[in-house]
Amino acid sequence: MKDGLALHLEALWRYGLVLSRNRDTAEDLVQATCVRALERAEQFAPGTRLDRWLFAILRSIWLNELRARRVRQGSGVVDAEVALVFEGSEAIETNILAAQVLSEIGRMAEAQRETVLLVYGEGFSYREAADLLGVPIGTIMSRLAAIREKLSPLADMSRQPAPRGKRGDDV
Amino acid sequence: MSEQSHPDDPTIVAYLDGELDPAERAAFVARLEAEPDLLQRLEELDRGGAGIADAMAELKARAPKPRLDDILAQAVAQHAAEGDTVVPFRRSPFANLSPRQLIAASVALFLLGGIANDFLRGQQAPRQEPQRAEEAETTRREDWRQAVAEYWSLTTPETLALAPTPERAAAELRLASSKLGVDLAGVPGQLPGLSFRGAQLFDFHGKPLVQMAFLDPEHGPIAYCVIDDPQKAEIARTTETLDDFTIVHWSSGGQARLLIGRAPAGRLEALAEKVAG
Numbered sequence: 312m313k314d315g316l317a318l319h320l321e322a323l324w325r326y327g328l329v330l331s332r333n334r335d336t337a338e339d340l341v342q343a344t345c346v347r348a349l350e351r352a353e354q355f356a357p358g359t360r361l362d363r364w365l366f367a368i369l370r371s372i373w374l375n376e377l378r379a380r381r382v383r384q385g386s387g388v389v390d391a392e393v394a395l396v397f398e399g400s401e402a403i404e405t406n407i408l409a410a411q412v413l414s415e416i417g418r419m420a421e422a423q424r425e426t427v428l429l430v431y432g433e434g435f436s437y438r439e440a441a442d443l444l445g446v447p448i449g450t451i452m453s454r455l456a457a458i459r460e461k462l463s464p465l466a467d468m469s470r471q472p473a474p475r476g477k478r479g480d481d482v
Numbered sequence: 483m484s485e486q487s488h489p490d491d492p493t494i495v496a497y498l499d500g501e502l503d504p505a506e507r508a509a510f511v512a513r514l515e516a517e518p519d520l521l522q523r524l525e526e527l528d529r530g531g532a533g534i535a536d537a538m539a540e541l542k543a544r545a546p547k548p549r550l551d552d553i554l555a556q557a558v559a560q561h562a563a564e565g566d567t568v569v570p571f572r573r574s575p576f577a578n579l580s581p582r583q584l585i586a587a588s589v590a591l592f593l594l595g596g597i598a599n600d601f602l603r604g605q606q607a608p609r610q611e612p613q614r615a616e617e618a619e620t621t622r623r624e625d626w627r628q629a630v631a632e633y634w635s636l637t638t639p640e641t642l643a644l645a646p647t648p649e650r651a652a653a654e655l656r657l658a659s660s661k662l663g664v665d666l667a668g669v670p671g672q673l674p675g676l677s678f679r680g681a682q683l684f685d686f687h688g689k690p691l692v693q694m695a696f697l698d699p700e701h702g703p704i705a706y707c708v709i710d711d712p713q714k715a716e717i718a719r720t721t722e723t724l725d726d727f728t729i730v731h732w733s734s735g736g737q738a739r740l741l742i743g744r745a746p747a748g749r750l751e752a753l754a755e756k757v758a759g
Contacts, residue, residue: 313558320554321545328541341550345557367640374635374726412537430499431531432538437501445639445702445744449492455499456491459530466529 312352315361316345322362322433323369329428330373332417344369362433367443370425411465419458426454488523498528626686627731627740630693630707631724634742637703642679642695654681658692662708664737669694669706672756676704704743704750706757711738719754721747730754 320341327340347368348355355364416424422444429435429443430451441448488494496502497510514521646654652667658681659666670678676696684691691709698704717733724742730750731740739758741750 313554316554317551320550321542321547324545324550325538325542338546338549338553342553342557345554346561349557349561367638371636371638375632406536406540408533409537409540412533413541416534416537427534428538431534432542437496437499442639447700452492452495452501456488456495456527458534459495459498459527460491461530462534463526463530466532 319362329424343372427458494524639702642697646680658683661690701745708737708739
């Protein structure tokens with residue numbers, strides 16, 4: 312289990328970051344996932360994909376942790392969703408389009424963020440993504456269509472040199 | 483950015499992602515040749531997908547590998563040192579919880595296992611202010627739904643992947659029915675479209691609580707819960723949302739009941755109708 316975990320740490324971190332949009336929380340999620348996977352190693356079915364199993368663990372921890380935070384806020388109201396930018400994206404100077412795409416994804420709803428990560432980041436089939444998220448395949452398809460629609464203007468813009476100051480609008 | 487989505491969007495995306503089967507694909511390609519609008523929309527959505535894989539790769543490349551290796555090493559060491567119990571996992575990621583969060587966590591753990599609960603109560607849980615009896619009763623009436631929601635949030639379709647054998651299912655329902663004094667054997671048959679995944683018996687503040695787990699092919703895990711209600715309150719069917727769950731609850735005849743899931747209110751209300759009727 313330890314060796315298997317080592318192979319998937321970066322993928323787990325990325326999933327945690329996409330869900331939480333916070334680096335500290337992403338690391339906490341990786342840590343909690345490692346501990347739980349070690350504890351439950353005997354529940355992993357050999358011959359199935361370890362990364363899928365680990366993702367399901369991380370997701371259930373995230374949902375539980377999210378709920379705990381709402382309790383602390385005392386109201387059950389979702390965090391004010393200001394336009395969040397991935398903390399890492401500012402540093403990606405080598406690929407402006409990638410930074411813009413990440414920034415745009417960072418502003419999407421959680422369900423869209425994790426769907427785009429699973430299918431286009433991790434290569435989940437629609438069926439696998441639907442199973443993990445507990446939604447019908449049709450929902451995966453509509454989410455991906457909405458995501459592509461939102462991102463399509465970025466690809467158009469990136470063909471023309473964009474003034475650098477423009478990225479300030481995203482903050 | 484158009485306000486209204488193209489009705490063919492899901493098919494277009496499935497085509498672009500190679501998710502159509504050969505027959506669907508052939509039909510779609512034939513349409514593309516005949517429908518310029520469809521082709522134009524396809525090109526638009528194709529552009530929208532262009533930068534995603536690179537962006538995701540960039541993000542992964544920024545993972546703090548040495549820190550993550552340390553995190554894994556610590557987890558391995560902790561696991562080896564503390565043995566195979568529930569407690570170490572709970573302690574570490576939630577070490578900085580506020581008192582309120584600890585109460586919530588202890589409620590959840592109470593349902594998860596007695597050992598963990600003893601740990602929290604014995605060593606970490608803060609003392610609550612004494613409450614007047616009625617306030618306490620109202621709080622408890624709401625708390626049991628909160629507690630179920632906390633616990634149910636851990637459940638995924640994978641949790642419920644395996645269906646119990648008919649013998650096992652019948653035995654679980656018999657045990658739950660006898661503890662609660664209510665015949666629950668017919669409940670799975672009253673909920674059309676749901677696959678029964680077992681009944682578990684819990685204890686909530688000294689009252690028996692039965693949770694029947696179901697898998698809805700469309701909306702994932704759904705639970706039907708019944709708890710003993712010594713106050714014999716009569717509460718009409720009420721729909722509420724708790725975090726991202728929908729809950730339909732009602733009380734009558736000495737039991738409080740609820741249906742919970744990440745499903746539209748209409749779906750759960752229809753199920754409640756079946757099981758309450």
